[in-house]
Amino acid sequence: MLDILVKNGRIVDGSGLPAFSGDVAIAGGRLVQVGGQLSAEARTEIDAAGRVVAPGFIDPHTHFDAQLLWDGQARPALEHGVTTVVHGNCSLSLAPLKVEHRARLVKMFQQIEEMPDAAFQGAFEWTWESFGDYVAALRGRVALNVAPLAGHTPIRMWVMGADAQKRAAKPDEIRDMQDLLRECLEAGAVGLSTSYVDMDENFAPVPSRHAHYDELDALSAVLGEYGRMLQVVPEFYNTDVTVARVDQLAELSLAHGIPTTFSPLFDSSVVPDNVPRVLERVAEQFARGARVWPQVQTRPIDISFSLDMASLYFIQLPMWYMLLRMPRAQKLALLGNEGTRKGLIDAAEPGGDTQRFAGLRVRDSQDASLIGRTLGEIAKERGTTPAGALLDLSLAEDLGVHFLAARMGHEDPRRIGPILANDLVHVGASDGGAHIQSFATYGDTGYLFSEFVRKGRHLSLEHAVRKITGDTAQIWGIGDRGLLRPGLAADVVIFDPDTIGRADELPARDMPEGGMRYVRGARGVGAVIVNGEVTWTAEGGYTDARPGVVAHA
Amino acid sequence: MIDEAIVSPGHDGQAVLVVRLRYANGATDTVTLAAEQARKLMDDCAAESVAELRGQPWQRLLHVLEP
Numbered sequence: 001m002l003d004i005l006v007k008n009g010r011i012v013d014g015s016g017l018p019a020f021s022g023d024v025a026i027a028g029g030r031l032v033q034v035g036g037q038l039s040a041e042a043r044t045e046i047d048a049a050g051r052v053v054a055p056g057f058i059d060p061h062t063h064f065d066a067q068l069l070w071d072g073q074a075r076p077a078l079e080h081g082v083t084t085v086v087h088g089n090c091s092l093s094l095a096p097l098k099v100e101h102r103a104r105l106v107k108m109f110q111q112i113e114e115m116p117d118a119a120f121q122g123a124f125e126w127t128w129e130s131f132g133d134y135v136a137a138l139r140g141r142v143a144l145n146v147a148p149l150a151g152h153t154p155i156r157m158w159v160m161g162a163d164a165q166k167r168a169a170k171p172d173e174i175r176d177m178q179d180l181l182r183e184c185l186e187a188g189a190v191g192l193s194t195s196y197v198d199m200d201e202n203f204a205p206v207p208s209r210h211a212h213y214d215e216l217d218a219l220s221a222v223l224g225e226y227g228r229m230l231q232v233v234p235e236f237y238n239t240d241v242t243v244a245r246v247d248q249l250a251e252l253s254l255a256h257g258i259p260t261t262f263s264p265l266f267d268s269s270v271v272p273d274n275v276p277r278v279l280e281r282v283a284e285q286f287a288r289g290a291r292v293w294p295q296v297q298t299r300p301i302d303i304s305f306s307l308d309m310a311s312l313y314f315i316q317l318p319m320w321y322m323l324l325r326m327p328r329a330q331k332l333a334l335l336g337n338e339g340t341r342k343g344l345i346d347a348a349e350p351g352g353d354t355q356r357f358a359g360l361r362v363r364d365s366q367d368a369s370l371i372g373r374t375l376g377e378i379a380k381e382r383g384t385t386p387a388g389a390l391l392d393l394s395l396a397e398d399l400g401v402h403f404l405a406a407r408m409g410h411e412d413p414r415r416i417g418p419i420l421a422n423d424l425v426h427v428g429a430s431d432g433g434a435h436i437q438s439f440a441t442y443g444d445t446g447y448l449f450s451e452f453v454r455k456g457r458h459l460s461l462e463h464a465v466r467k468i469t470g471d472t473a474q475i476w477g478i479g480d481r482g483l484l485r486p487g488l489a490a491d492v493v494i495f496d497p498d499t500i501g502r503a504d505e506l507p508a509r510d511m512p513e514g515g516m517r518y519v520r521g522a523r524g525v526g527a528v529i530v531n532g533e534v535t536w537t538a539e540g541g542y543t544d545a546r547p548g549v550v551a552h553a
Numbered sequence: 554m555i556d557e558a559i560v561s562p563g564h565d566g567q568a569v570l571v572v573r574l575r576y577a578n579g580a581t582d583t584v585t586l587a588a589e590q591a592r593k594l595m596d597d598c599a600a601e602s603v604a605e606l607r608g609q610p611w612q613r614l615l616h617v618l619e620p
Contacts, residue, residue: 114565236564237563237569237584237585238583238584238585239583240582264564266564268561268562268571270559270561270571270583271561271571271583271585301562301563301564301566302562302566303562303566303567303568304566304567305567305568310588310592311567311568311588312560312567312568312569312570312588312591313560313568315560315568315570315591315595315602315603316560316602316603318601318602322601325592408561408562408568409561409562410562435565435566438565438566438567439566
C-alpha cells in the first residue's frame with residue numbers, strides 16, 4: 001500500500017522540462033512513481049486536479065538556526081512550500097560553539113540578523129557544543145529538512161578564543177580550524193559560511209573578518225575533500241570590491257573543486273550598473289570552470305522607519321532630519337509644538353504637494369485598524385495631510401508607530417526578471433528568520449511565481465520551479481532532492497499556478513515570550529509533503545509530523 | 554570630490570546614503586554609507602542637507618569610513 005497518492009496533477013518535476021499530467025505515488029518517504037495513472041491503494045489520497053505538483057522548494061539562505069529549536073516548522077516558511085532550508089549563513093552558526101562563547105555569539109546574531117533575546121534565551125535548552133550534538137538536537141524536532149552551514153566566526157572563536165576577533169590565525173591555529181571544520185562536515189554541515197562585512201554589537205568586525213586569505217584557502221581545501229559549499233557575504237555595497245571577491249571565490253573554487261556562493265546581490269536605480277558588472281565577471285569565471293553562484297532575492301526592498309530613530313529616509317528634509325537626531329525628550333517636545341509641526345509639514349509638503357508621504361503605509365501600531373493603510377487614506381479620513389498624519393500617529397503612540405516606504409529598491413520587474421532568469425543566478429537570499437522586526441522574510445517563492453511567471457512572464461512555470469528546486473539541489477550537492485524522480489526523497493508541494501503568491505506583510509506576536517515579528521502567509525499553496533509525510537495543508541494548517549532530516553548527515 | 558548623494562534602501566531595509574565620487578582624473582565611484590556614517594559625513598562637512606555635500610573633497614570619506 002502507498003502512503004500518499006497525489007492524483008491528476010500537473011507535474012512540474014524540477015528539471016525544467018515541460019509539465020505533464022499524471023499521478024505521483026509515495027511510500028516509505030520516497031517517490032515511487034511519477035506520472036501515469038495509478039489505481040493503487042493509498043493511506044492518503046490527494047486530488048491535485050488543476051494544480052501543480054512540484055518538488056518542495058529549497059531556500060538556500062536562511063537564519064533559522066535558533067528558531068528551529070523552538071519552532072521545528074520554521075513558520076511560516078513551510079506553508080509557502082519550502083521543504084529544505086540552508087541555515088548558518090554569513091559566518092554565524094550555533095555550532096560548533098563552546099559554552100563560554102555562547103553569550104558573545106548570541107550578541108552577534110542579535111546585532112547582525114536583528115533577532116531578539118527571547119529567540120535564544122529560555123525558548124530552548126542549549127545541549128551542545130559540537131556540531132554533531134547540534135545536529136542531534138535538531139533531529140526529531142524539525143518538520144522540514146535542514147542543511148546547516150558551519151560558521152567561520154564560531155570556528156575561529158573555538159580555536160582562538162578572544163583573539164579570534166583581534167588578529168590573523170597562526171599556522172597551528174589554522175590546522176586546528178581545519179580539523180574542526182572536518183568534524184562539522186562529517187556531522188552533516190553542508191559547507192562553511194564566512195563574512196567580509198558584518199559587525200558585532202559594538203561595531204567591531206566579527207571574527208571571520210580577521211582571517212587572511214591563507215586561512216580561507218586552508219579551510220576551502222577541507223571543503224574540497226567533501227565537495228561542499230563556501231558561502232560568503234562580500235562587500236556588496238561596493239561593486240569594485242564585490243567583483244574582486246568574485247575573482248577570489250573563483251580561485252578558491254578552481255583550486256579546491258568547490259562550489260561557492262555569495263549574497264546579497266541586489267538591484268538599485270541608484271547604482272544601476274552594480275548587478276550587470278558583477279554578473280559579467282561571474283560569467284567570465286564560470287567560463288574558466290569556476291563555480292561562483294550569486295544569490296539574488298525575488299522580493300523588492302522596502303525601507304522601514306519610525307520617528308523614534310533618525311532614519312536616512314529623512315535626510316533630504318533637513319528640518320525633519322535635524323529634529324529626529326535630537327535627544328528623545330527634546331524631540332517629543334518639539335514634535336508637540338504647533339509651530340514646529342507647521343514647519344515640518346510645510347517642508348515636507350511644499351505648496352500643498354502632499355505626494356511625498358501619501359503612499360507610506362503603517363506597518364505596526366497599537367491600533368490594528370491602521371496597519372496596512374496609507375497615510376494618504378488616513379489623512380483624508382482625519383482631515384489632515386499625510387505629513388500631519390505621520391506626526392499625529394507617531395505622537396499618539398510615543399513614536400512607536402512604524403511606517404513603510406514600499407518598493408524602494410530591487411523593485412523594477414523589467415530589470416529583476418531577466419536577472420532571475422539568468423542561468424548563472426541562484427535564486428535565494430531570502431534571509432528567512434532574520435531581520436524579523438524589520439520586515440517579513442517569507443514568501444519569496446510565491447512572489448517569484450506571482451510577479452515573474454504570471455505577471456511579467458520573465459520565466460516559464462517550469463523554469464521558475466527549476467530555479468528553486470532542481471537547480472538549488474544541484475548547486476548545493478543535495479543529491480536526493482529537488483526533482484520528482486522515483487527513488488528520490490518525497491518532498492512535494494502542491495499549488496495553484498494561477499494564485500500562488502505571498503499574502504500581505506503583517507505584524508505577529510508569536511515569538512517566544514510574545515515578541516513581535518513581521519510575517520507573510522502563503523497564497524495558492526495546497527499541501528506540503530516532506531519525506532513522504534503531510535506537514536501542512538491549506539485546509540488543516542500545520543500537522544504534528546516532524547519528518548525533516550539533516551540533508552548531509 | 555563628492556558629485557552627488559542619494560538615499561537608497563539597504564539590504565536590511567534601512568535607508569543608506571549612496572555617495573557618488575568623481576576624481577581629478579575623471580574616474581568615478583560610489584560609496585555606500587550606513588546611517589551613522591552618513592551622519593558623521595554630514596557633521597564633518599557641516600552640511601544641513603545632502604545637496605550641501607556636493608563639491609566636498611572625497612577625502613572626507615576617509616574619516617567616516619574608519620572602523
